Amino acid sequence: MIQLLVVDDDDINIFLLNHLLKKSGYPVETVSFTNPVEALQYINSCVADDKKIDLLFLDINMPQMTGWDVLHELRIENISKIPESRIYMLSSSVHATDSEKAAQFPEVSGFISKPVTPEFLSEVFSTIMLAKQL
Amino acid sequence: MLTKDYITPNTLYVNKNLQLSSKKIIPFTTRQRIPKLRTVGLSIVPLALTADLTVLVYMILLSAATLICSFLIVRAGKLKQEVESKTRELAEQNNYRQQAEALAEANKVLFDVAVEGVGLGVFTWILATREISYNQKWASIMGYNLSEIEQNSTTWLSHIHPEEVSNVKSNIIFFLRSGEDHYQFEHRVRTKSGDWKWIMAYLKVQERNEAGKALKVTGVHLDIDDMKAKQLELHKITRELMHSNTELQKFAYITSHNLRAPAVNLLSLSELFNFDKPDDELNREIINKIHRSSRLLNDTLNDLIEIVSNKPGCTETKEDLDLAEETDHVLNSIEYLLKQEKAEINVNFDDVPQIKYSRKVLHSVLLNLISNALKYRSTDRQPVINISSYQLNGLNYLDVKDNGQGIDLNRHQTKIFGLYQRFSRKPEGKGLGLFIVKSQIESMNGTISVDSKVDQGTTFTIGFNKFEYN
Structure with a gap:
């Protein structure tokens, strides 16, 4: 099973993503948070329990802390402990600034302008499954 | 023979x-x-x-x-x-x-034309005795007659702007010790009428002793006040333009994001709708979310309209306002909210009871800051809001201080006055108020700053007139 963590303050986005995943039929287990602070706590507990997170979808514009802030926290605390995670930044923004910024973080695999599409999921999941087989 | x-x-x-x-x-x-x-x-x-x-x-x-x-x-x-x-x-x-005499005579004519035409104040400074002989123009640049001023270095140095005097003195000392022959700098001088005027000073060592120590210096003062005023104005405009440009970029980013997010959701939700089974449970949920997204889109559009209509220019009329009266007016408009939150409001306008300002902007600022204080109150204590006015360095200030949740300034300092910035999950916070407050105050040439400690409270300080040249 692929362990997916979704952090997005907009619950409609999480709702839509869950439906898309259900329809796609990928072997995926999803945990989602609308509050990034709680998500960080969850990551900490995963590290403590030695539980893997294969994939992280991280929204950029959130009220308590931005996706960039979350990355920063992960860097100083846990990023080294979840090295096999693939991180994708998500945003409704279509501004180049976000994708440019994403490129500056080596731990970030990509930037997606919402909505998340079946094509994108297919690409990401096939990569992860291939990596798991290897 | x-x-x-x-x-x-x-x-x-x-x-x-x-x-x-x-x-x-x-x-x-x-x-x-x-x-x-x-x-x-x-x-x-x-x-x-x-x-x-x-x-x-x-x-x-x-x-x-x-x-x-x-x-x-x-x-x-x-x-x-x-x-x-x-x-x-x-x-x-x-x-x-x-020939030399003829040349000297011609040069003197040229010199006189230059001194008079450009308006050069000229002086000779004997360093050992601190004596300076100034010409009439030197005195008249500062609005004096030559007979009114003492011919020594104190006359010049005592007229230099307090912000520049120590710098000018140390630069002159540095120049005299450096062995350089020329030195040029700008500073402000106080004129007889008490105004400040920018001048450019040029110094040249005329005589040195055998050890190379400067004995006599000749100097020139040029009135560059008009030029400097234009230069400062240009700098100010450039700074403002750069600031506006950054603000506009942020505005474009955040509005495009906030408009696009619900629009994208609406599209995706409508695609998910199962038209074959209209009574499906999922469809009901989708309709519910479509409704929420539509409302969000509508709110965002209304916010944009509010921002655009709330951006007054410098043409906003200023009137003499009684701070106590205007604050009462604002408090009355949110009486219900104050009662509901059991808020205690203390005002003290003794130092500055009146200001000349835009009534519309003052109301908007007070309303936003007071409602923010209530919105982000601490759940552990009764909200107390202190509003006071005072004067500092000749400028008027207004403080709005609360004992609420506070803001983590280390994390949010640069974002506090940004558009759609929220630091709490309180549903009523849209992150619009402080953005509007800041843009309104700045459009009136004022300033707003914040001091805050988490779980102790926040103080917003409004400077009514930004310190400016002149």
Whole structure:
């Protein structure tokens, strides 16, 4: 099973993503948070329990802390402990600034302008499954 | 031979013995020596008539006289040449001096034209005695008559702007010690009427002692007030434009994001709708979310309209406002909310009871800051809001202080006044209020700053008139 963590303050986005995943039929287990602070706590507990997170979808514009802030926290605390995670930044923004910024973080695999599409999921999941087989 | 216009040493000898005069053609310097020679010649003549020995001695003496004469003649020729050369030299020097005097006169005219035309204040500074002799223009740049000012360095230094005086002094000291000949700098001086004026000062070391220490400095002051005012105005405009540009970029980013997010959701939700089974449970959820997204889109559009309509220009009319009265007005409009939150409001406008400001902006600012204080109150204590006005360095300030949740400034300092910035999950916070407050205050040339401690409270300070040049 692929362990997916979704952090997005907009619950409609999480709702839509869950439906898309259900329809796609990928072997995926999803945990989602609308509050990034709680998500960080969850990551900490995963590290403590030695539980893997294969994939992280991280929204950029959130009220308590931005996706960039979350990355920063992960860097100083846990990023080294979840090295096999693939991180994708998500945003409704279509501004180049976000994708440019994403490129500056080596731990970030990509930037997606919402909505998340079946094509994108297919690409990401096939990569992860291939990596798991290897 | 004797009729020749010039004489050689030998012919002169013949002349003497034959008592022939050649005075007319003997040059001036040679003529002076001749009487001496003639005396010698005459005293020898009686001896020659008495004996052969005498003749011999006479001949020897004649030869000696001839030699002396030759020497004197050569010497005289040289002297003549020297005198001629000196005369030429003197004439040339005289000519040069006349030319130099003419040039100096022309330069003085040029200098006077430059000093008067450009308005140069000129002074000479004797460092040892601190004496400075200023010209009339130097004094008049600062609105004085020359007779009104003391001719010493204190006159200049005591008129320099307090913000610049220590810098100017240390720069002058540095310059005098550096061994450099020129130094140029700008500073403000206080004029007789009490205004400040920008001048450009130029210093040049005129004299140094053997050790190279500067003894005398000549200086020029140029009134650059108009130019400086334009330059500062240009800097200010550039800064404002750059600021506006950054703000616009942020605005474009956040509005495009906030408009696009619900629009994208609406599209995705409508695609998910199961038209084959309208009564499906999922469809009900989708409709519910479509409704929420539509409302969010509508709210965002309304926010945008509010921002655009709430951005007053500097043309906003200012009127004399009584702070207590205006604050009461605002508090009355949210009486229900104050009662509901059991808020305690303390006001103190004793120091500055009145300000000249836009009523619309003051209301909006107070309303936003007070409602924010209530919205982000601490759940552990009764909300207390202190509103006070005071003066600092001649400027008026208003503080709105609460004992609420506070903001983590280390994390949010740069974002506090940003558009759609929220630091709490309280549903009513849209992150719009402080953005509007800031843009309104800035459009009135004011400032707003924040001081806050998490779980202790927040103080917003509004500066009513930004310190500006003039």
